[in-house]
Amino acid sequence: MPNTHSTTKKKALLQAAKELFGECGYAETTFKKISERAGVALGLLTHHYGNKEKLFLACGLDVLTSFQARLIEATAQAQSGFDAVMSFCEAYLAFSIDPGTNWLVLVRCSPYSDMKTSDDRAVMNEKFEEIHRILIDCLNQGIADGTIAKTEPRTTAMVIISLMVGANRTRVLTPYESSKLYEETLIFVARAIAPTA
Amino acid sequence: MPNTHSTTKKKALLQAAKELFGECGYAETTFKKISERAGVALGLLTHHYGNKEKLFLACGLDVLTSFQARLIEATAQAQSGFDAVMSFCEAYLAFSIDPGTNWLVLVRCSPYSDMKTSDDRAVMNEKFEEIHRILIDCLNQGIADGTIAKTEPRTTAMVIISLMVGANRTRVLTPYESSKLYEETLIFVARAIAPTA
Amino acid sequence: MPNTHSTTKKKALLQAAKELFGECGYAETTFKKISERAGVALGLLTHHYGNKEKLFLACGLDVLTSFQARLIEATAQAQSGFDAVMSFCEAYLAFSIDPGTNWLVLVRCSPYSDMKTSDDRAVMNEKFEEIHRILIDCLNQGIADGTIAKTEPRTTAMVIISLMVGANRTRVLTPYESSKLYEETLIFVARAIAPTA
Amino acid sequence: MPNTHSTTKKKALLQAAKELFGECGYAETTFKKISERAGVALGLLTHHYGNKEKLFLACGLDVLTSFQARLIEATAQAQSGFDAVMSFCEAYLAFSIDPGTNWLVLVRCSPYSDMKTSDDRAVMNEKFEEIHRILIDCLNQGIADGTIAKTEPRTTAMVIISLMVGANRTRVLTPYESSKLYEETLIFVARAIAPTA
DNA sequence: TATGAATGAGATTTCATTCAT
DNA sequence: AATGAATGAAATCTCATTCAT
Numbered sequence: 001m002p003n004t005h006s007t008t009k010k011k012a013l014l015q016a017a018k019e020l021f022g023e024c025g026y027a028e029t030t031f032k033k034i035s036e037r038a039g040v041a042l043g044l045l046t047h048h049y050g051n052k053e054k055l056f057l058a059c060g061l062d063v064l065t066s067f068q069a070r071l072i073e074a075t076a077q078a079q080s081g082f083d084a085v086m087s088f089c090e091a092y093l094a095f096s097i098d099p100g101t102n103w104l105v106l107v108r109c110s111p112y113s114d115m116k117t118s119d120d121r122a123v124m125n126e127k128f129e130e131i132h133r134i135l136i137d138c139l140n141q142g143i144a145d146g147t148i149a150k151t152e153p154r155t156t157a158m159v160i161i162s163l164m165v166g167a168n169r170t171r172v173l174t175p176y177e178s179s180k181l182y183e184e185t186l187i188f189v190a191r192a193i194a195p196t197a
Numbered sequence: 198m199p200n201t202h203s204t205t206k207k208k209a210l211l212q213a214a215k216e217l218f219g220e221c222g223y224a225e226t227t228f229k230k231i232s233e234r235a236g237v238a239l240g241l242l243t244h245h246y247g248n249k250e251k252l253f254l255a256c257g258l259d260v261l262t263s264f265q266a267r268l269i270e271a272t273a274q275a276q277s278g279f280d281a282v283m284s285f286c287e288a289y290l291a292f293s294i295d296p297g298t299n300w301l302v303l304v305r306c307s308p309y310s311d312m313k314t315s316d317d318r319a320v321m322n323e324k325f326e327e328i329h330r331i332l333i334d335c336l337n338q339g340i341a342d343g344t345i346a347k348t349e350p351r352t353t354a355m356v357i358i359s360l361m362v363g364a365n366r367t368r369v370l371t372p373y374e375s376s377k378l379y380e381e382t383l384i385f386v387a388r389a390i391a392p393t394a
Numbered sequence: 395m396p397n398t399h400s401t402t403k404k405k406a407l408l409q410a411a412k413e414l415f416g417e418c419g420y421a422e423t424t425f426k427k428i429s430e431r432a433g434v435a436l437g438l439l440t441h442h443y444g445n446k447e448k449l450f451l452a453c454g455l456d457v458l459t460s461f462q463a464r465l466i467e468a469t470a471q472a473q474s475g476f477d478a479v480m481s482f483c484e485a486y487l488a489f490s491i492d493p494g495t496n497w498l499v500l501v502r503c504s505p506y507s508d509m510k511t512s513d514d515r516a517v518m519n520e521k522f523e524e525i526h527r528i529l530i531d532c533l534n535q536g537i538a539d540g541t542i543a544k545t546e547p548r549t550t551a552m553v554i555i556s557l558m559v560g561a562n563r564t565r566v567l568t569p570y571e572s573s574k575l576y577e578e579t580l581i582f583v584a585r586a587i588a589p590t591a
Numbered sequence: 592m593p594n595t596h597s598t599t600k601k602k603a604l605l606q607a608a609k610e611l612f613g614e615c616g617y618a619e620t621t622f623k624k625i626s627e628r629a630g631v632a633l634g635l636l637t638h639h640y641g642n643k644e645k646l647f648l649a650c651g652l653d654v655l656t657s658f659q660a661r662l663i664e665a666t667a668q669a670q671s672g673f674d675a676v677m678s679f680c681e682a683y684l685a686f687s688i689d690p691g692t693n694w695l696v697l698v699r700c701s702p703y704s705d706m707k708t709s710d711d712r713a714v715m716n717e718k719f720e721e722i723h724r725i726l727i728d729c730l731n732q733g734i735a736d737g738t739i740a741k742t743e744p745r746t747t748a749m750v751i752i753s754l755m756v757g758a759n760r761t762r763v764l765t766p767y768e769s770s771k772l773y774e775e776t777l778i779f780v781a782r783a784i785a786p787t788a
Numbered sequence: 789t790a791t792g793a794a795t796g797a798g799a800t801t802t803c804a805t806t807c808a809t
Numbered sequence: 810a811a812t813g814a815a816t817g818a819a820a821t822c823t824c825a826t827t828c829a830t
Binding site (some may be wrong): 634636 | 799802803805807
Binding site (some may be wrong): 418419420421422429502503505506507508509510511521523526543545546549550552553555556557558559560561563564567568569570572574577579580581582585586588589 | 615618619626681698699701702703705706707708716720723740742743746747749750752753754755756757758761764765766769770771772776777778779780782783784785788
């Protein structure tokens with residue numbers, strides 16, 4: 001089975017790339033570093049992934065796919081719209097600090113990152129909109145069942161995700177002491193979306 | 198007046214760099230682009246600013262200084278703690294979309310950016326903490342005058358700034374339609390910090 | 395035979411570098427000059443040798459290795475300690491003016507050169523001590539068989555090699571007329587080490 | 592007296608240059624380093640010394656002049672030719688390790704150095720020949736008074752100076768333990784030039 | 789599929805020298 | 810004499826990508 005071998009190498013490359021793009025960022029990550037960490041030949045990179053940008057995107061999408069699955073799973077069993085939104089947020093933040101998810105590469109590759117927009121990024125942008133969609137569904141559920149204050153769900157989802165993005169960056173990128181940040185962030189969301197008395 | 202001429206070139210360099218780092222990001226901005234836009238010789242860059250990293254930092258700090266002044270001004274005249282916090286947030290968001298502030302370079306240089314942390318960044322980190330301090334003062338005022346719910350001000354400030362960071366990135370970096378985002382973000386904050394009935 | 399081709403280019407690079415470092419010195423020898431003379435791409439230099447310093451060292455060590463072999467060969471068949479020392483000196487001086495040995499690059503790279511000491515130079519320093527060792531062995535032989543005056547061999551070897559170094563520099567670096575220098579240098583050594591009557 | 596001031600600055604420049612060329616070598620020494628160590632403006636360097644090469648030469652010649660004076664002084668009072676030669680060698684070696692003579696700059700600038708020969712170096716070459724002349728005179732004296740073996744003085748002087756050059760380089764450039772080297776070098780010379788019994 | 793030598797454009801940085809003041 | 814801003818050529822080194830094997 002020659003395929004087994006090649007698949008392994010292709011995967012090793014992707015894993016090394018996910019780690020390095022996360023640790024070093026796009027510019028500082030080189031083909032040499034990736035192939036060395038993966039323990040495979042340099043030339044396999046372009047052979048399997050075309051070019052650097054596409055590999056970067058493949059890394060981001062790989063993490064985004066797991067992320068999406070996790071969020072769907074987390075919100076599926078919620079009893080109310082409010083619970084669903086809170087589960088969404090909890091799962092978002094938990095995923096972002098779960099070692100082994102290679103979260104950082106997504107931070108650097110997502111539409112919220114500093115990277116210049118390129119054509120290849122369209123896929124990423126669209127896939128990230130599906131994350132928004134999950135939250136919008138939760139909000140709609142909450143508006144319907146009265147557990148959430150009445151607002152425009154699309155914009156509210158955008159605000160909540162903005163908060164997730166910001167809290168996450170504070171936690172994983174800045175040097176500031178943020179041990180209670182995630183906890184407090186959830187309280188903040190809960191207060192903001194709670195129906196007015 | 199020998200200074201008049203040199204100061205002009207040094208300033209032109211800084212201005213061109215602020216624009217380009219904001220537009221293109223750190224990696225895509227080259228010495229050539231900067232010196233050409235500034236209309237000065239290539240070597241003047243290292244002559245005045247040492248190296249690319251230091252110039253980048255000088256750009257960020259320059260914007261951060263104006264930003265800080267704007268926030269202090271905005272919060273100074275507030276009638277209540279609640280008003281102060283809301284003024285802080287309004288001023289933050291307004292500054293971020295004010296053309297002519299070169300906000301983008303700060304986005305890319307701030308502690309919330311994707312850049313690797315280097316020794317030079319310590320100055321930036323410390324200066325950004327002063328922004329936190331401004332908001333913490335507002336929150337303390339609000340807790341004292343009863344216009345804000347009782348919480349730990351340091352962490353709450355961190356949450357609010359996380360939301361500012363995230364909302365701003367959504368607006369200026371992502372391709373998503375976000376015309377009502379800022380407005381809704383302010384409402385979100387107001388609801389979250391309002392004292393419980 | 396993939397090696398055949400690559401080895402050729404790597405060797406061509408080393409040969410061109412040996413010539414140019416010898417002719418022009420370290421500072422005046424550029425990547426451009428080397429790659430042009432070798433007829434290979436500029437980037438191959440760092441690909442194969444890491445950086446300029448390491449290439450320089452590789453050049454020096456390459457010459458030093460031949461030099462060492464030549465000295466061992468020359469001293470092996472000596473009848474007495476005195477003859478061994480004289481053979482050492484003769485071989486030293488002869489090697490230094492043998493066209494095709496690329497001696498000059500060693501002059502510029504050896505521990506007796508003007509170059510700043512760097513970490514990479516340790517290898518060179520140690521390898522050059524082996525040259526001292528060869529001469530020390532000859533001296534010990536001569537002290538044992540009575541053909542050489544009794545002295546501390548380590549220091550005497552150092553004096554003799556100092557004279558080789560100086561005579562060689564006079565011959566290959568200075569503009570002074572030195573056609574009889576080597577001849578006279580050997581006589582000088584012979585008189586100095588001869589046992590006192 | 593405006594001259595006093597300028598003379599001081601010119602001298603400060605020369606002193607700083609002598610130190611730095613000695614410590615760092617020609618290539619690593621920059622105008623910026625020199626002017627900073629001297630505490631004067633960058634532009635004064637070319638103003639006073641024309642260009643880098645000329646300044647280097649000025650440094651070397653300045654040291655060479657003191658050196659020459661010292662050798663003349665040392666050999667003047669010798670009782671015999673043999674004593675004169677030995678005094679020459681002693682003075683040579685002593686000068687080379689006397690702190691405050693800035694000897695190293697001469698090592699790097701002399702005709703025995705690794706530097707490429709340029710037109711400006713002719714002065715240095717000629718002046719260094721006068722050093723040879725001093726020793727030749729001593730040798731002639733010794734041959735005349737019978738304290739030195741009969742040889743061709745010009746070549747013998749060249750051999751002795753070669754030994755001085757080599758011993759000095761061993762002592763001040765190499766990492767090898769050379770505490771007894773100078774002592775033994777003098778003995779070596781004495782044995783080599785002594786008249787045959 | 790797999791390898792890694794080979795390429796060369798391009799980036800940052802250095803620096804002697806010039807020159808206006 | 811003195812200053813240091815200004816210049817731009819040149820150097821080293823990086824690195825994505827190509828390609829022969």
